[in-house]
Amino acid sequence: MQKNFRPSPNSFKNTFCIFNEVLIDEINGLKIQFESKAGSAYYYTEEGMYRQSNHWGRLANSKWRLIALDPETDSKYKIGFAKWTSFFPDNNGDRLYYIEADLLNNTVTYQHKNNSAYDNKAILRTTFETTKRIKQIRNLQQLTSWAKYFDYDDIQELRTQIINELIFTQKTLEDIKREI
Incomplete structure (x- = not known):
């Protein structure tokens, strides 16, 4: 049973993060906790975040990259997972x-x-x-x-x-x- 975990709002704003692609089995039984206007679905756990999306890279004010299991796959929607400790601060002025x-x-x-x-x-x-x-x-x-x-x-x-x-x-x- 999934707890209704809520991450810090700062996890999303001005962050850099690398997600690793996972198979759909990993989100089976999890409840979508947020869905963006662009159609991305977010599943939060105590350990980290699952994101199901058809777009990765620069997102509004963050840089989120996906390391794909198979870069050659034709599937547009991919599911990525990142631990909360993998979200780093991002801004345009600092040498990061x-x-x-x-x-x-x-x-x-x-x-x-x-x-x-x-x-x-x-x-x-x-x-x-x-x-x-x-x-x-x-x-x-x-x-x-x-x-x-x-x-x-x-x-x-x-x-x-x-x-x-x-x-x-x-x-x-x-x-x-x-x-x-």
Whole structure:
């Protein structure tokens, strides 16, 4: 029997959170405790929140990301779960985010500094700075036209060097390219 648990209202406003996709079995027997105008359903437990939705990412004044069980699935509605301890404060002015790049799979994302995996090596940035750097990294990952100006045999090695500089230093992309 589910208790009528109510989270703190601050769990939703100006937060960053990563939800992990779960199967529908996990919400069987739970009662919807809130339904948004956009059609998302919320189920609260003492441990955390289940959210069933067809949209993830930037939500009003929060950034909620879903790690899908199968990113290739066609299902639009997904159910995610996050512990209450996974909700971190978010705002545009503070340096709250660091960047992670997967150089093998050519992906890049951002994480919150309160994430237990943060090792204090990547530079913390504001939301705007993080977004700008991610865009630069994605261009480096997806395009090759930028490399024609360099005398380099191994484009992947060059790409890795530039991306690491973007993540671990305050140098601008222009300064990094100039130094190479």
